[in-house]
Amino acid sequence: MKDPIVPMPQVAPxxxxxxxxxxxxxxxxxxxxxxxxxxxxxxxxxxxxCMQSYQEKKIGGFCHVYIGQEAVAVxxxxxxxxxxxxxxxxxxxxxxxxRGMSSRACMAEMFGRAGGCAKGKGxxxxxxxxxxxxxxGHGIVGAQTPxxxxxxxxxxxxxxxxxxxxxxxxxxxxxxxGAVNQxxxxxxxxxxxxxxxxxxxxxxxNGYSMGTAIHRGTTMSHDIxxxxxxxxxxxxTIDGMDVLSVYRDMKALADWCREHSRPAIVDMxxxxxxxxxxxxxxxxxxxxxxxxxxxxxxxxxxxxxxxNAGVLDExxxxxMLKEVREEVRDxxxxxxxxxxxxxxxxxxxxxxxxxxxYTGSSLPDYMGGxxxxxxxxxxxxxxxxx
Amino acid sequence: xxxxxxxxxxxxxxSMAGAEREIEFRDAVREAMCEEMRRxxxxxxxxxxxxxxxxxxxxxxxxxxxxxxxxVVDTPISExxxxxxxxxxxxxxxxxxxxxxxxxxxxxxxxxxxxxxxKMLYMSGGQFGCPIVFRGNDGAGGQLGSTHSWSVEGLFSxxxxxxxxxxxxxxxxxGLMKTAIRDDDPVFFLESxxxxxxxxxxxxxxxxIPFGHAALRRQGKDCTICSWGRPVHFCLEAAEILAKEGIxxxxxxxxxxxxLDLPTVVASVRKTSxxxxxxxxxxxxxxxxxxAAQIHRHCFDELDNFVHRVHSDDVPTxxxxxxxxxxxxxxxxxxxxxxxxxxxx
Numbered sequence: 001m002k003d004p005i006v007p008m009p010q011v012a013p014x015x016x017x018x019x020x021x022x023x024x025x026x027x028x029x030x031x032x033x034x035x036x037x038x039x040x041x042x043x044x045x046x047x048x049x050c051m052q053s054y055q056e057k058k059i060g061g062f063c064h065v066y067i068g069q070e071a072v073a074v075x076x077x078x079x080x081x082x083x084x085x086x087x088x089x090x091x092x093x094x095x096x097x098x099r100g101m102s103s104r105a106c107m108a109e110m111f112g113r114a115g116g117c118a119k120g121k122g123x124x125x126x127x128x129x130x131x132x133x134x135x136x137g138h139g140i141v142g143a144q145t146p147x148x149x150x151x152x153x154x155x156x157x158x159x160x161x162x163x164x165x166x167x168x169x170x171x172x173x174x175x176x177x178g179a180v181n182q183x184x185x186x187x188x189x190x191x192x193x194x195x196x197x198x199x200x201x202x203x204x205x206n207g208y209s210m211g212t213a214i215h216r217g218t219t220m221s222h223d224i225x226x227x228x229x230x231x232x233x234x235x236x237t238i239d240g241m242d243v244l245s246v247y248r249d250m251k252a253l254a255d256w257c258r259e260h261s262r263p264a265i266v267d268m269x270x271x272x273x274x275x276x277x278x279x280x281x282x283x284x285x286x287x288x289x290x291x292x293x294x295x296x297x298x299x300x301x302x303x304x305x306x307x308n309a310g311v312l313d314e315x316x317x318x319x320m321l322k323e324v325r326e327e328v329r330d331x332x333x334x335x336x337x338x339x340x341x342x343x344x345x346x347x348x349x350x351x352x353x354x355x356x357x358y359t360g361s362s363l364p365d366y367m368g369g370x371x372x373x374x375x376x377x378x379x380x381x382x383x384x385x386x
Numbered sequence: 387x388x389x390x391x392x393x394x395x396x397x398x399x400x401s402m403a404g405a406e407r408e409i410e411f412r413d414a415v416r417e418a419m420c421e422e423m424r425r426x427x428x429x430x431x432x433x434x435x436x437x438x439x440x441x442x443x444x445x446x447x448x449x450x451x452x453x454x455x456x457x458v459v460d461t462p463i464s465e466x467x468x469x470x471x472x473x474x475x476x477x478x479x480x481x482x483x484x485x486x487x488x489x490x491x492x493x494x495x496x497x498x499x500x501x502x503x504x505k506m507l508y509m510s511g512g513q514f515g516c517p518i519v520f521r522g523n524d525g526a527g528g529q530l531g532s533t534h535s536w537s538v539e540g541l542f543s544x545x546x547x548x549x550x551x552x553x554x555x556x557x558x559x560x561g562l563m564k565t566a567i568r569d570d571d572p573v574f575f576l577e578s579x580x581x582x583x584x585x586x587x588x589x590x591x592x593x594x595i596p597f598g599h600a601a602l603r604r605q606g607k608d609c610t611i612c613s614w615g616r617p618v619h620f621c622l623e624a625a626e627i628l629a630k631e632g633i634x635x636x637x638x639x640x641x642x643x644x645x646l647d648l649p650t651v652v653a654s655v656r657k658t659s660x661x662x663x664x665x666x667x668x669x670x671x672x673x674x675x676x677x678a679a680q681i682h683r684h685c686f687d688e689l690d691n692f693v694h695r696v697h698s699d700d701v702p703t704x705x706x707x708x709x710x711x712x713x714x715x716x717x718x719x720x721x722x723x724x725x726x727x728x729x730x731x
Contacts, residue, residue: 085478118511128510135477136510143497146467150474157480161456162427184497187467194462349512350547352570 023309027248030311036078036243037306038320040070040299043094045328046103047274050093050110050124053332054278059110063124066094068273071298072204073098075246076172079254085133085151087144088174090125091204092137095174100132103331108338115338119345141175141209142182145201148173149188149263152199156261167261170254171199178209180218180227192263193231200250200257200264201228204240206272211284228265240270241298244305271296407590412445412582414556415521418563419446419483421592423453426481429567432459432468433485433522442487443523443582465491469520470498476518477506481567486522489576490536503572504547519566524552524576525616525666526703529710535703540667542574543643543676549597550644550673552576552615556586558641561595568594578616598645602654606636609728610654612677613664614640617696617715621664624720633728643673648680655685660727661693664715669697694723 023030047065054063066073073094077086088095096106101117109116110124118128125139135151138144148171155169179185180203192199203224207214214221225235236253239245246268253264271293275282282290306312409417423429430453435442437450437460450458461468465486472482486492492499503516526535543550551566551573553559559577566573603618604625611621618639625635636654640647655661661681665674678693696715704710725731 087474116511118509118513121511122509126509128513130510130513135474135514136506138502140497140501143470143502146470146498147474147477147502149467150471150476151478152474153471154475154478154480157430157456157475158478161430184466184470187464188470190462190464191467191471195459349508349510351549352507352515352517 023311026305026309026311027244030306030309032078033244033302033306034311034316034320036074036247037299037302037312038324039074039098040243040302041321041324042103042327043070043073043097044299045324046093046097046106046331049107049328049332051274051278053107053110053335058336059124060112061123061125062090063110063278064091064276065274065278066091068293068298069204069206069240069270070094071243071246071302072202072240072268072270073174075240075243076174076202076250078243078247079250080170080172083133084169084254085135085155085171086174087135087148087151087171088137089141089144089176089179090137090139091176092125092127096127096129096134096137099129099134101127101129101134103327104334105129107328107331107335111335111338112341113335113338114341114345115334116341119349120341121345121349142179142184145173145175145179145182145185145188146191148199148201149192149195149197152192152197152263153195156196156198167198168258169198170257171197172202173199174202174204176209177203177205177207177214177218177221177224178212179203180224181209186227186231189228189231189233189263189265193233196261197263198257198261200253200266201233202266202268204268204270206270208272208276208284210276211280211282213284223267225265225267228263231263234262234264235266236264237267237269240268241296241301243298243302273297407588408585409556409588410582411556411559411577411584411586412443412447414560414586414588415445415563415577416447416449417588418560418567420449420452422564422567423449423457426567427457428479429481429483430457430459431483431485432461432472434461434463434487436460436485441485443579445577445582446485465495466498469495470502472518473498473502473506473516476503476516477514481517481519483519483521483567486520488530488534488536488579489522489524489538490534492520492522492538493536499572499574500542500545500548504545507571508547515570516572517570519563519569519573519575521563521566521575521577523579523582525578525580526698526710527578527580527616527714529705529707530703531705532702537667537698538574539576539643540665540672543673544671547572548644549573549642550576551597551642553641554581554615554618554639556584557588558595558601558639560588561593562597562641564592565594565597569597576615581616595641597642598647599641600647600650601639601641602636602650603639604635604637606634606658608634608658609660609662609724610636610638610651610658611662611664611720611724612638612640612651614643614673615666617664617666617720620715620717621720624717624724627717627721628724631725631730633724633730635724640677643677646673646677646680648684651677651681652684655681656688659685659688659690660724661685661689662696662720662723662727663693664696664720664723666698666715668700669695670700672697691727691729694727696720696723
């Protein structure tokens with residue numbers, strides 16, 4: 001019998017950004033908040049350069065930029081520990097950078113080059129970073145949510161069954177509000193609730209699944225945490241446009257999930273300043289609506305807060321921006337200079353262990369072979385049949 | 387171990403020496419899972435009814451009692467969710483065995499099992515593998531009707547990044563399952579519900595059968611019959627009938643269709659100059675059509691006739707027993723194909 005689920009009290013978060021002045025008014029050390037500001041600027045600048053590079057056809061395929069939502073990835077990552085696994089959807093550059101992926105590896109992946117985090121084989125939607133416990137950007141809407149439950153299953157299993165201790169890690173599974181209507185998400189929540197998995201499903205609720213406003217695609221769209229309530233998940237509604245709120249509320253939620261080995265759902269209110277992808281004329285919303293949200297820019301909000309606290313001044317901001325622009329310029333230069341992924345990579349990483357018995361041909365012979373000769377050789381001593 | 391050393395690829399029937407022991411196919415699969423779970427704590431089993439119910443088909447009988455609920459995990463009827471969950475856990479380093487009560491139910495989990503498991507290593511540039519086994523009942527023959535009678539190898543063998551294992555005997559089931567669990571890549575392990583109660587000699591203790599090595603089930607000189615899984619038994623039955631007619635058949639059991647042991651097939655067809663492929667999936671774009679194309683390519687000069695193929699008929703699986711038996715690749719169809727391929731029709 002499981003403990004009864006006590007719903008988390010739903011209180012509107014006090015507006016941190018208006019509180020007090022002086023560095024002591026910040027809920028975190030000034031250097032930490034400055035680091036967050038830098039990362040948010042880095043993500044913003046990175047995305048601007050991605051859009052440019054896309055126009056220049058350096059980046060192909062789909063490209064979904066994160067501009068406007070920077071506070072979500074930065075605040076959430078800050079609230080977690082490095083060993084906590086993270087998985088996300090296709091709008092993933094911000095999460096990768098926030099988690100610590102180098103902007104060089106990230107941009108080279110966008111360019112499809114050998115120096116990319118996945119050697120150019122993943123692309124914009126598939127940022128993976130093993131050292132930083134980022135288990136991917138995933139392209140099929142909602143498909144990453146069962147994976148997130150699985151990451152939590154695995155950390156809990158390792159900690160409890162293999163190590164014989166207490167579950168001590170929490171997984172984050174990001175999804176957009178469009179993924180809320182995918183069946184996989186409900187199955188993931190049900191399993192997480194049933195198996196006491198320490199996973200937080202963070203719905204980056206930017207109000208649109210592609211071009212469909214949330215109320216046109218989702219029932220109870222004013223209260224999407226109800227989707228998690230049905231599965232006994234703890235819940236939180238968080239202002240995703242304020243990194244300090246994101247950090248504070250996510251930290252509290254993650255601590256609870258860690259302590260109790262239980263799942264949670266977050267309605268992370270935010271806004272996507274740009275289109276869904278690079279080919280989106282945004283006819284489904286007004287410019288007035290966009291301007292309204294852009295006036296609530298998470299970067300400006302944090303800058304204002306840091307300025308009020310006496311931590312940030314114009315000179316420091318200018319120097320930070322210069323540093324960030326240089327870093328991203330360097331990432332683009334690196335991506336441009338990075339070798340195109342070699343054709344020899346085509347058949348690598350299909351399997352951990354190579355087929356073993358097929359040699360001498362770049363293609364496994366049974367698949368048609370690169371040559372007309374029958375080049376395979378059996379490793380069991382039978383030589384090639386040619 | 388000695389049986390393994392003297393017969394490393396199990397091309398010949400396993401030695402009957404020593405403790406002679408006959409167990410059911412389901413017991414062999416269970417024995418492999420239990421041995422591996424005792425060896426490696428990262429291995430766990432999950433699926434519908436695997437724990438408290440002891441398995442819908444009793445393959446996991448007794449495993450809950452031995453390993454506990456943390457390692458033998460009952461799931462709700464939620465294939466998409468638990469498949470994806472298991473894949474996530476495999477990415478982090480566990481080695482899940484996922485039981486599909488029927489592979490027919492895996493279709494609602496097509497996205498995780500086809501889009502995630504086989505592509506993770508590749509699209510992460512080698513960073514995240516997916517050491518996972520999906521197993522369960524595959525194929526028709528139990529009058530289960532159209533939706534529960536899938537031979538999913540016809541669909542799934544098209545996808546790069548998966549290994550597909552279709553054993554036909556209890557001994558192979560054990561050795562191949564142990565290999566599957568230790569494999570670092572996703573393995574689809576297709577059992578036949580019609581074979582689960584079949585008994586056969588299974589050595590006690592440790593042995594592994596490597597993937598990509600066919601077994602020669604019968605030697606012959608007139609025609610090569612290639613198959614895998616349950617239809618292998620129909621091929622052997624047909625071969626006995628044909629022998630009385632003077633047609634001497636060689637029967638090759640591929641055991642895995644990805645990887646595919648083409649050298650063994652090619653060597654045999656170059657000897658017999660005639661080939662019949664027997665595949666219980668539908669004919670259009672199937673493992674059987676792939677194998678036939680490869681035989682044509684590699685044995686073009688040696689073949690006396692085109693490669694004949696026997697499949698399930700190209701219709702939804704019927705319920706009525708007579709219709710279903712007619713639909714399946716049966717002994718009569720195999721005999722007719724061999725007679726035609728060898729110009730004895």
